[in-house]
Amino acid sequence: MxxxxxxxxxxxxxxxxxxxxxxxxxxxxxxxxxxxxxxxxxxxxxxxxxxxxxxxxxxxxxxxxxxxxxxxxxxxxxxxxxxxxxxxxxxxxxxxxxxxxxxxxxxxxxxxxxxxxxxxxxxxxxxxxxEYSYGAGRPARPGDPVARTLVFLTFSTGVGAGIVDRGTVFTGAAGVAGEVGHMTIDSRADAPPCACGNSGCLESLASGTAIGRAAQARLADATPGSPLHQAHEANATLDGAAVFAAAAQGDPVAREVIDAAVGAIVVGLGNVLNIFNPDVVVMGGGVTQGLLDLGLLGHIEDATRRRAMSSGHRAFRLAPATFGDxxxxxxxxxxxxxxxxx
Ligand SMILES: [Zn+2]
The missing domain is CATH 3.30.420.40 (ATPase, nucleotide binding domain)
Known part of the structure; x- marks a missing residue:
């Protein structure tokens, strides 16, 4: 540069x-x-x-x-x-x-x-x-209110998150609050392990790493010559981007893997609504881009809203992240x- x-x-x-x-x-x-x-x-x-x-x-x-x-x-x-x-x-x-x-x-x-x-x-x-100051927290249309409580999640190699309430980052007593990616979604004993040492975390079910790993485990179910098999043969391993590319080509196993990740995201976001009552939830990262390309963000917003416990919790909007890199x-x-x- x-x-x-x-x-x-x-x-x-x-x-x-x-x-x-x-x-x-x-x-x-x-x-x-x-x-x-x-x-x-x-x-x-x-x-x-x-x-x-x-x-x-x-x-x-x-x-x-x-x-x-x-x-x-x-x-x-x-x-x-x-x-x-x-x-x-x-x-x-x-x-x-x-x-x-x-x-x-x-x-x-x-x-x-x-x-x-x-x-x-x-x-x-x-x-x-x-995002709160310059991006999705700003009014979507002239006359709309500015965000009061915004939760940001980035789904990439891992799942990072941050919470802003009325312009202040919620940091917790030791400064380490907001690890939304490490809430337990799957409490079964055989749930996928997470980098944090726990298992069944949102990150271990819906990060790019998790989606690649889940597809790898399902390869035997995919038809030989399918987009998922071709991606595996080209790179010897599968990452999240390869699974999204295969799903975009109509690979049914890739799509099932992504649908399972979407299910975990919806449960996680439902918990976020009920705990933090955000008016704006922002999703970023490569997995979110893949979900956008498949046209799934609207479905995620609707399914999440159905998990909200009251009209006050339902009043939120889901927005993709604004600033990329x-x-x-x-x-x-x-x-x-x-x-x-x-
Ligand atoms: Zn974890």
């Missing part, structure tokens, strides 16, 4: 610096109050790098972002990371994508260097905040505006 360095910019309106730090890339952006990405760039995490090296490389990218912002006032820096963050100290307690970062406090490391406040949040929580950056910028009260 190329970007012009040293843009002196308009001095009038303040901007947020945002970082989305994943397992492969640290992405940074300069984002205005309206949620527009003015500049972005990324650096790769060097495989095997120690904590200090990772923090130094990503910190340099933020310095570059600050230089690009030029004369625009910088309200602060928001960082989105997978994992759990201690609410009191901002210390990263566990970082599944970047275990070398465990125990680091990014505000302590970067505030002296950047000269502006730094805040850190869980990437799914911040994606929820970004930029959801972490938009969410990280939203955190800056929330923390500065602007």
């Amino acid at each position: 190329t970007a012009r360095i040293g843009n002196t910019g308009a001095a009038s309106s303040s901007v947020a610096l945002a970082m989305d730090w994943g397992g492969t890339w640290a992405r940074a952006a300069v984002i205005d109050r309206q949620g527009a990405i003015l500049w972005q760039d990324r650096v790769s995490n060097r495989p095997g790098a120690f904590q200090d090296q990772l923090v130094e490389t990503a910190g340099r990218l933020l310095v570059t972002a600050k230089e690009w912002a030029g004369l625009r006032p910088i309200a602060g820096v928001g960082i989105a990371l997978a994992g759990s963050i201690d609410a009191a100290s901002d210390m990263l307690l566990s970082s599944p994508n970047l275990p070398a970062l465990n125990g680091v406090s990014l505000p302590a490391r970067w505030e002296p260097k950047l000269g502006v406040p730094v805040w850190v949040g869980n990437d799914a929580n911040l994606a929820a905040l970004g 930029s959801q972490g950056l938009i969410g990280a910028a939203s955190l800056v505006w929330v923390e500065t009260g602007s």
Whole structure:
């Protein structure tokens, strides 16, 4: 990516610096109050790098972002990371994508260097905040109310989630609330195991990984030469995207596997309605894109509504996620505006 360095910019309106730090890339952006990405760039995490090296490389990218912002006032820096963050100290307690970062406090490391406040949040929580501030939480039509309670779920390799109520992320006592992907849907002893150590979680039934694994287990039921078999022969293994592609070609076994995942999603979302009473539920991630391509989101919304226990719980809308790959950056910028009260 190329970007012009040293843009002196308009001095009038303040901007947020945002970082989305994943397992492969640290992405940074300069984002205005309206949620527009003015500049972005990324650096790769060097495989095997120690904590200090990772923090130094990503910190340099933020310095570059600050230089690009030029004369625009910088309200602060928001960082989105997978994992759990201690609410009191901002210390990263566990970082599944970047275990070398465990125990680091990014505000302590970067505030002296950047000269502006730094805040850190869980990437799914911040994606929820970004949707609330700039995406599905905004009125669907002029005159509609803004969202009050928004639950965001991303169905990809795993299932991440975040809950925002009246502009505030619901974090729980230790900062780790909202793990909707790890609610138990199937309590039978032989339910599929989950990466969290439990079994029968929503993630173990409806993530891309789970859908691929379920299709793999059903291969013997598929007709030789069927789209599912062809996908398996081409790649030796099946992932969620391959199962959705086979279902789109009319493969009946692939479709049954997806219908089972949809059943789990509907039970999970029904629980979400009854517990959190959201007016907006947002679904993102590759599995959601597959469900959209098959035209299943409307069915999921209707079936979920049938599980709601009262008219107050039924009054919600289901929306696809708005920002694609930029959801972490938009969410990280939203955190800056929330923390500065602007
Ligand atoms: Zn789990």
